[in-house]
Amino acid sequence: MSGYNISLASEYARKITAIIAPTWGTVVGFISVLGYGLLAGFDPPVLRAIIMAGIALLSLSSGRTYIALKALLFAGVCFAFLSPPAILYDPSFHLSFLATLGVIICTPIISNWCVRWVRSYTLAEMIAVTISAYVFVTPYIASSMGTISLIAPITNILVAPVIPIAMASSLMALIVSMFGYVSTFFGAILEMPLSWIVLVATNGGVIDFASINVGATIFFSVGIYVILAIWMIIVHYKISNAIPPLQSAFQKMNSQDESNLD
Numbered sequence: 001m002s003g004y005n006i007s008l009a010s011e012y013a014r015k016i017t018a019i020i021a022p023t024w025g026t027v028v029g030f031i032s033v034l035g036y037g038l039l040a041g042f043d044p045p046v047l048r049a050i051i052m053a054g055i056a057l058l059s060l061s062s063g064r065t066y067i068a069l070k071a072l073l074f075a076g077v078c079f080a081f082l083s084p085p086a087i088l089y090d091p092s093f094h095l096s097f098l099a100t101l102g103v104i105i106c107t108p109i110i111s112n113w114c115v116r117w118v119r120s121y122t123l124a125e126m127i128a129v130t131i132s133a134y135v136f137v138t139p140y141i142a143s144s145m146g147t148i149s150l151i152a153p154i155t156n157i158l159v160a161p162v163i164p165i166a167m168a169s170s171l172m173a174l175i176v177s178m179f180g181y182v183s184t185f186f187g188a189i190l191e192m193p194l195s196w197i198v199l200v201a202t203n204g205g206v207i208d209f210a211s212i213n214v215g216a217t218i219f220f221s222v223g224i225y226v227i228l229a230i231w232m233i234i235v236h237y238k239i240s241n242a243i244p245p246l247q248s249a250f251q252k253m254n255s256q257d258e259s260n261l262d
Contacts, residue, residue, distance in 0.1 A: 103133050
């Protein structure tokens with residue numbers, strides 16, 4: 001979740017700053033990205049997320065379109081030059097790269113399917129993001145660690161809605177930490193989503209058959225990724241003519257969600 005957390009931190013900082021000083025929003029957003037990396041540790045997944053968040057902020061400030069896939073590939077090229085061992089031997093970077101790639105490529109496809117059964121596009125997208133990341137990292141985990149988690153998609157969907165609340169509360173608690181009573185208030189708010197995350201993780205881990213042991217090899221994983229690539233090419237080709245009506249349906253559902261919230 002490091003990339004997701006960093007994007008939330010930068011977006012919160014940018015929007016809060018933009019209220020007071022609009023011209024400094026992007027700068028403060030980038031500083032918050034670096035600050036998050038400093039607190040979390042500049043591990044390969046965090047650095048990958050920082051590079052992508054930095055490109056997104058630069059695109060936003062310059063008025064250019066941000067293309068996530070190009071940003072991800074650029075981050076991979078940076079690691080190839082700056083830290084070649086991470087490209088070859090670091091599982092954390094591999095998992096972070098694969099999960100992000102899955103989210104970028106598969107989420108639009110799976111969202112198109114989920115939205116037919118879920119009336120809220122926000123919920124459909126949340127499910128699609130979780131499944132996309134899971135599909136792309138599972139073959140790698142199966143071959144490198146010998147296990148497959150069967151409960152991970154469900155637990156991730158259960159905790160995903162409270163992540164923004166936890167991030168916003170922790171950011172506000174950090175900002176007002178010099179004021180005892182106010183920081184205590186935000187700390188109390190932060191305790192609720194964190195308790196839910198711990199509860200889901202703890203109970204999910206003790207469920208029978210939460211994970212299974214497999215004897216997959218690297219050749220098995222490569223074969224799965226080849227099948228995924230072929231499948232995505234075929235699906236993208238089939239739905240290319242259906243994208244405009246689906247987008248209009250998504251926009252209609254988004255407007256309905258916003259009206260319900262109002």
